[in-house]
Structure formats: structure tokens, C-alpha cells
Amino acid sequence: MYTIEVKNLYKNYYSDKSGKFAGIGKKPNTEDDSNSVPLQGLGAGISFDVNRGEIFGIIGPDGAGKTTLFRILTTLILAESGTATIDGFDVVKDYKEIRKRVGYMPGRFSLYQDLTVEENLEFFATVFNTTIEENYELIKDIYVQIEPFKKRRAGKLSGGMKQKLALSCALIHKPSVLFLDEPTTGVDPVSRKEFWGMLQKLREQGITILVSTPYMDEASLCDRIALIQNGQFLKIDTPQYIVSQFADVLWAAKSDTMHKLLEDLRKDEQVKSSFAFGDSIHITSPLNPPEGDLNSLSIDKLTKYLTKIGHKNVEIKEIEPTIEDCFMNLSQTK
Amino acid sequence: MKQLLSFIRKEFHHIFRDKATVMILLLMPIIQIILFGFALSQEVKNTKVVVLSTTSDEATRRIINRIDASEYFDVVGTVHNSDEIDAAFRDGKAKLAMIFEDHFSENLKHTGKSHIQLIADATDPNAANSFMFYASNIITNYQQDISQPQSGGGMIVPEVKMLYNPQMKSAFNFVPGVLGMIMILICAMMTSIAIVREKEMGTMEILLVSPMKPMYTILSKISPYFVLSVINFATIMLLSVFVLKVPIAGSFISLFIVSLLYIFVALALGLLISTVTNSQLAAMMISGMGLMIPVMLLSGMIFPIENMPAFLRFISNFVPARWYIDAVKTIMIKGLGLGAVLKDVGVLVLMGTVLVTISLKKFKVRLE
Structure with a gap:
């Protein structure tokens, strides 16, 4: 039995008046055909399973439907169709049972700002019918870092410390499944790294973790990931496998005039896609050009061409794809 | 728990x-x-009163004294003609004017009847109502006091009692x-x-x-x-x-x-x-x-x-x-x-x- 089982989950609500789709999944046979490309075997809504003790990442940009999915799984909202179970309990029928055994950390900092660190933790411990002492072992590593500030009001903590407190509060009742909705958004890089370190430790304790993030670089820290866009999963697999499946050649290009470089590359028909990535531009071109196609692109050819049309210090090298490259590649084929 | x-x-x-x-x-x-x-407070207290009285006699003096002595009124002065009353009202110097007819006391004694005109500033109708009521009461009381000795029956004296809130607070x-x-x-x-x-x-x-x-x-x-x-x-x-x-x-x-x-x-x-x-x-x-x-x-x-x-x-x-x-x-x-x-x-x-x-x-x- 999977810890989390999701089948054909679908939920659509119009977040604004424009009537744009907002939610997750795709209803079969909708009138709007523009985006109803059938997903690989996923059918109507979204489906996935999470194993016990796994860190499962939901990776996607803002507005992709991550929070909607989390709220359905934490029994906060109801899906229109499809089913989901947590530890074998149905999210609709057995919501009370689920609420006893999951830990949930919403995307927004949701603790009491006017209570101290200690009071927050104590309050959530009693809400879950437990005490800080009972499960101190579980939160010890995290809590010791904020313990020196335990008399401070939660609202006065730094972003990273708030996150640690929120995680402590979500963990205080030793949940079997932890739902972390964008836990690292708005947190500094050092704290983010620490935070992921803590998640690894929690996994070792057998806690199943479903975590969402808009940061692609965090994907490789998950056991498995689902790439999500516009409420639909592009791919579900281990980050390593997704990267290895990258079907194209990937180059990173630099020149003195980056903006113009991006424009020129986008005009070039042989370049499949190009997008700014940090301080360079990532270019993909089909891996296997048609047999005997003398015009097929090579680093040399492209460098010469770019230099000819006025770019200086053109530098192109082949690189290994990252999850973000995979995401861009997958989302463009959709 | x-x-x-x-x-x-x-x-x-x-x-x-x-x-x-x-x-x-x-x-x-x-x-x-x-x-x-x-x-x-909606209570009427220290309402300013001006008096117009051509003949100063005992009856007018007594009534004026009673008015002045009550906590509801404050006699601020006497005037001599209706123009001055108008002026007092316009300037806000008075809320109530009492006009005694000529030979007030004599008329009262000889004919048993005399007139007092009460003019109120009714911009606040509730307040005007209340202090008119108080003023009439005071005058009625005086009339009862002076008519008591010669009371020959046939006179109905209403006795008003304000139940539960006698002071009208x-x-x-x-x-x-x-x-x-x-x-x-x-x-x-x-x-x-x-x-x-x-x-x-x-x-x-x-x-x-x-x-x-x-x-x-x-x-x-x-x-x-x-x-x-x-x-x-x-x-x-x-x-x-x-x-x-x-x-x-x-x-x-x-x-x-x-x-x-x-x-x-x-x-x-x-x-x-x-x-x-x-x-x-x-x-x-x-x-x-x-x-x-x-x-x-x-x-x-x-x-x-x-x-x-x-x-x-x-x-x-x-x-x-x-x-x-x-x-x-x-x-x-x-x-x-x-x-x-x-x-x-x-x-x-x-x-x-x-x-x-x-x-x-x-x-x-x-x-x-």
C-alpha cells in the first residue's frame, strides 16, 4: 500500500473573472481543446503514488496548482472528481482520521505572530494531544537552533527561523505524512540548504514527505519528483531519470550582448529552444539531426554565425541538463 | 479538555x-x-430666560423668582420690548422669553385672570417641549399657592407623578x-x-x-x-x-x-x-x-x-x-x-x- 495514493484528481475553480483555468487536472472531453493534450497515461485528472518514507517533490512555477493539490490532500478542500487516500484513509470520508496523522505546513507563515516561539510550539502540541517532551527527539535537531529565541514573539523571527518553527510545529505530533507547501519560498539560500538537510533526516525516521517548491535546483534533493504546470503533471520520476531522459543537445551560450543574443537565437530556426538561465543562455537543438543533413547545427557553426552577425566573445559549450532544462523542454512540447 | x-x-x-x-x-x-x-444629556438644565414685564409688582417678582430658583432655568435679564426679545433669541442669549401683560398683578387680583406669554426657541423641539412643561408647571404651582386660601371648590388640580424616574433623569x-x-x-x-x-x-x-x-x-x-x-x-x-x-x-x-x-x-x-x-x-x-x-x-x-x-x-x-x-x-x-x-x-x-x-x-x- 502506498502512503499517498492519488487517482484522477480534478479540481477547477476560476480564481479570477477572466475564466482562466485554475486548479489541477484536466477533465476528459472538455470543450476547450487548446490544452487538452492527453497526458501520458494519466487520463483525466492527476494521479500519482508516494511510497512510505519517500521525499516526493511537486515542482512547478507559481500558479501551477501546487497549493490546490496540497489542500485537497490535507482535506482542506474537496476535489470535483477523483480520489485520494493518505495512509489508506479517504480524504473526503475519513478526513478526521487524516487530520490526526498528518503534519501540514502551509505556504504562508501560519503561526501566531503574537505568541512566543515556545508558546506556539506548546499550543500546537496540545492541539495534537501531545506534549513537547513526548516528541522532543523528533524536533530536537531543528528546535535547538531556535531554542535560544524561545521567549521571542514568532512575528519577530527571521524568515529562516520562522520556517524552522513552523516545521517544528508541524512535526510535534510525530505525523506519518508531512505536507510542506513551498517551505523554502522566501528563505535565504543557507537556510534552504539546512532545511533540506532536515528533511533528509526526517525521512530516515520513516516520515513520508510531500513537498512542493518553485525552485528547480531543489528537485534533485527529492527521491522522486512530479513536474507540474497548469495543473497537469508533465512527468513523474526520479530526478536522475528525468535528467537522463533529456532528449536534446544542450549548450550554454554567452556573449557580450546577452539580450541581443537571446533575440537572435530565438530567431534562428535550427535552435529548438533558448532561454536565459543564470548568466548564460541555454540552447537546445535536436540530438539526432536527419541523416546527412549538412546544415545541422554544431557549436562551431553557431559560434561563427553569431560572430558574423555582430556578437563579440561568443562562447558556447555543451553542458549537462538540469531539472530546469527538462522542465523547460517538457513544458514547451506541451 | x-x-x-x-x-x-x-x-x-x-x-x-x-x-x-x-x-x-x-x-x-x-x-x-x-x-x-x-x-x-438630554435633560433641560439652566435654560436661559429673559423677562419682559412693564409693571414690576409682587406677583411678577414671585413668579420670576420661582423660575430663577428652579434648576431648570436661569433668568439672565429683563428686556423692554419685543425687538430686544428677538435680539436675545437671535444671539442665543435666551431660549425662553416670559412676557407678563401690563398690570399683571392688579388684573390677577381684580379679575382673577392674567396672562403670561411664553416664547421658546424651538430649534430643538424636544428640549423646548420639556422646558415649556417645566415653566408651565412652575406657574401653575404659583397659581395654586395663591388661590388656596380662597379656594371655593370646583377647581381640578392635576397631581402629576413621574413613576420610576421621578427626577426625569x-x-x-x-x-x-x-x-x-x-x-x-x-x-x-x-x-x-x-x-x-x-x-x-x-x-x-x-x-x-x-x-x-x-x-x-x-x-x-x-x-x-x-x-x-x-x-x-x-x-x-x-x-x-x-x-x-x-x-x-x-x-x-x-x-x-x-x-x-x-x-x-x-x-x-x-x-x-x-x-x-x-x-x-x-x-x-x-x-x-x-x-x-x-x-x-x-x-x-x-x-x-x-x-x-x-x-x-x-x-x-x-x-x-x-x-x-x-x-x-x-x-x-x-x-x-x-x-x-x-x-x-x-x-x-x-x-x-x-x-x-x-x-x-x-x-x-x-x-x-
Whole structure:
């Protein structure tokens, strides 16, 4: 039995008046055909399973439907169709049972700002019918870092410390499944790294973790990931496998005039896609050009061409794809 | 149980760490009582009077003295013609003018009849009515005094008695009104804001995804405001008895029971508001506009319900404060027992039960 089982989950609500789709999944046979490309075997809504003790990442940009999915799984909202179970309990029928055994950390900092660190933790411990002492072992590593500030009001903590407190509060009742909705958004890089370190430790304790993030670089820290866009999963697999499946050649290009470089590359028909990535531009071109196609692109050819049309210090090298490259590649084929 | 207690403790933390709000909540009844009691008093006191009397004789002097001696009037001067009266009114130097006819005393003695014209500034009709009434009373009294020796029967002397409020103090009217208003404000408004705040801050999400029973959440949210309301009730009672000198004529226990009932209705109202709104601002607007105004205007606190058009009178039946204020007046001012306010109590119980049932039904166990 999977810890989390999701089948054909679908939920659509119009977040604004424009009537744009907002939610997750795709209803079969909708009138709007523009985006109803059938997903690989996923059918109507979204489906996935999470194993016990796994860190499962939901990776996607803002507005992709991550929070909607989390709220359905934490029994906060109801899906229109499809089913989901947590530890074998149905999210609709057995919501009370689920609420006893999951830990949930919403995307927004949701603790009491006017209570101290200690009071927050104590309050959530009693809400879950437990005490800080009972499960101190579980939160010890995290809590010791904020313990020196335990008399401070939660609202006065730094972003990273708030996150640690929120995680402590979500963990205080030793949940079997932890739902972390964008836990690292708005947190500094050092704290983010620490935070992921803590998640690894929690996994070792057998806690199943479903975590969402808009940061692609965090994907490789998950056991498995689902790439999500516009409420639909592009791919579900281990980050390593997704990267290895990258079907194209990937180059990173630099020149003195980056903006113009991006424009020129986008005009070039042989370049499949190009997008700014940090301080360079990532270019993909089909891996296997048609047999005997003398015009097929090579680093040399492209460098010469770019230099000819006025770019200086053109530098192109082949690189290994990252999850973000995979995401861009997958989302463009959709 | 431990959950509940811990939750209640947390609620008290919220309230008492927000110093400004606590001060407002605790000082508001005091300020309202003092404002209504002293500044906004509708009682007529020291109304300025000018006198026009062509002949200064004993009768006119006596009447003027009596007027001046009463606490309602203050004779500020004498004038000599109607132009001067007009001027006094225009400049606000007088609210009332007394014009004695020529040879007032002589006419009175010889014909047994004489005239005094009273002219009032009626820009404030209620005040004008009252001091006209006082002035006529004083004159009638004088007439009775002088006519007593030769009284030959056939004269009807009305003896007016102001029951329950012999001194016509407006405090007797507004103390119940302020009670009705403060309770609504604190219970309904603050409770709804407190619950909606959890929604707005996102903490409701965590509370929902926990074994916490919704009933516990509600109970702990309302309990601090219940305590605050009882404190305010005590403050208002102390102020009205010792500062405004409005005694509690009936049983204090009955009064307290009725007040608890009203607090319960107000809390239920706040709960209902919190279930239909999602922002603190909306909760405030609904409780402010939707509760304060009906309480002020339709409860009989300011305008008598009997004088309202049938439609408004009908609406006023749905304002809990109307029934509460009626009950408080009956117990506190008239000194009657619980038996006399059974109707009010019944209506409040019904309202409370209906409101609690609806809001418990509407209380969402999910976000939407």
C-alpha cells in the first residue's frame, strides 16, 4: 500500500473573472481543446503514488496548482472528481482520521505572530494531544537552533527561523505524512540548504514527505519528483531519470550582448529552444539531426554565425541538463 | 479538555498582548457612560430666560423668582420690548422669553385672570417641549399657592407623578441602552473579528488540519469576550449606581441572568458573522453597520419604538437589543422580577438558539 495514493484528481475553480483555468487536472472531453493534450497515461485528472518514507517533490512555477493539490490532500478542500487516500484513509470520508496523522505546513507563515516561539510550539502540541517532551527527539535537531529565541514573539523571527518553527510545529505530533507547501519560498539560500538537510533526516525516521517548491535546483534533493504546470503533471520520476531522459543537445551560450543574443537565437530556426538561465543562455537543438543533413547545427557553426552577425566573445559549450532544462523542454512540447 | 484550556489561554494571550485593543474594550463602557451621562444629556438644565414685564409688582417678582430658583432655568435679564426679545433669541442669549401683560398683578387680583406669554426657541423641539412643561408647571404651582386660601371648590388640580424616574433623569433610559450596545460591540464584533483573523492569518488552515474539534475552536474563541463582557457589565453597573445615581430597583441576580442571556445571543451573532465573512474588514463592516445602527436606532434606546412606522416597528422585533433593553428597564428601573420579563427572556432564548444552530451548521470543517 502506498502512503499517498492519488487517482484522477480534478479540481477547477476560476480564481479570477477572466475564466482562466485554475486548479489541477484536466477533465476528459472538455470543450476547450487548446490544452487538452492527453497526458501520458494519466487520463483525466492527476494521479500519482508516494511510497512510505519517500521525499516526493511537486515542482512547478507559481500558479501551477501546487497549493490546490496540497489542500485537497490535507482535506482542506474537496476535489470535483477523483480520489485520494493518505495512509489508506479517504480524504473526503475519513478526513478526521487524516487530520490526526498528518503534519501540514502551509505556504504562508501560519503561526501566531503574537505568541512566543515556545508558546506556539506548546499550543500546537496540545492541539495534537501531545506534549513537547513526548516528541522532543523528533524536533530536537531543528528546535535547538531556535531554542535560544524561545521567549521571542514568532512575528519577530527571521524568515529562516520562522520556517524552522513552523516545521517544528508541524512535526510535534510525530505525523506519518508531512505536507510542506513551498517551505523554502522566501528563505535565504543557507537556510534552504539546512532545511533540506532536515528533511533528509526526517525521512530516515520513516516520515513520508510531500513537498512542493518553485525552485528547480531543489528537485534533485527529492527521491522522486512530479513536474507540474497548469495543473497537469508533465512527468513523474526520479530526478536522475528525468535528467537522463533529456532528449536534446544542450549548450550554454554567452556573449557580450546577452539580450541581443537571446533575440537572435530565438530567431534562428535550427535552435529548438533558448532561454536565459543564470548568466548564460541555454540552447537546445535536436540530438539526432536527419541523416546527412549538412546544415545541422554544431557549436562551431553557431559560434561563427553569431560572430558574423555582430556578437563579440561568443562562447558556447555543451553542458549537462538540469531539472530546469527538462522542465523547460517538457513544458514547451506541451 | 486540556486542548480547550490551552486554546483558551492562547486567546487571552492574543487579547492581552494587544494593549490598545484591551484598553479600548475596557474603557469604552466608561467613556460611553460618561459621555451619555454628562455631555450628551438630554435633560433641560439652566435654560436661559429673559423677562419682559412693564409693571414690576409682587406677583411678577414671585413668579420670576420661582423660575430663577428652579434648576431648570436661569433668568439672565429683563428686556423692554419685543425687538430686544428677538435680539436675545437671535444671539442665543435666551431660549425662553416670559412676557407678563401690563398690570399683571392688579388684573390677577381684580379679575382673577392674567396672562403670561411664553416664547421658546424651538430649534430643538424636544428640549423646548420639556422646558415649556417645566415653566408651565412652575406657574401653575404659583397659581395654586395663591388661590388656596380662597379656594371655593370646583377647581381640578392635576397631581402629576413621574413613576420610576421621578427626577426625569435621562440616565434611566440610556444605561440600559449603553449596556445593550457595549455587549453587542464586544461580543459580536470582537468575536467575529477574532475568528475571521485566524482565517485571514492562515492559522485556521493548520487548526483545521488537526484533531481539534470545531466546537472547541468556537468555545475558546468566544470565552475571552464573554469574560470581557461580564467585566464591562460590572463596570457599567458600578458607574450607573455610584456616579449616575441610577439605582438597581429590582433584583441584581435577575438583571445578571438576563444580561448573560443577552451576551450569549451577541456571541452567537458574532459567530454567525464569522462564518459568512473571510476578512476582518468585512466582519467589522457587517457588525458595525449591521448591528450597531439597528441597536442604536431600532432598540428604543434613542427613539421610542411606539413612535416608529409599522415597518420599522416590525424590524425592531429582530433586534436583540430591543428585548434586552426592555428587560433591563423593567428589572433595573421598575424594580420588577424575572416574571415580568418572561417575554423578553423567551425571545432572547429563541434568538440565541436559532443563531447558534445556524452558525454551528455553517461552521466549515474545510476551507470552502
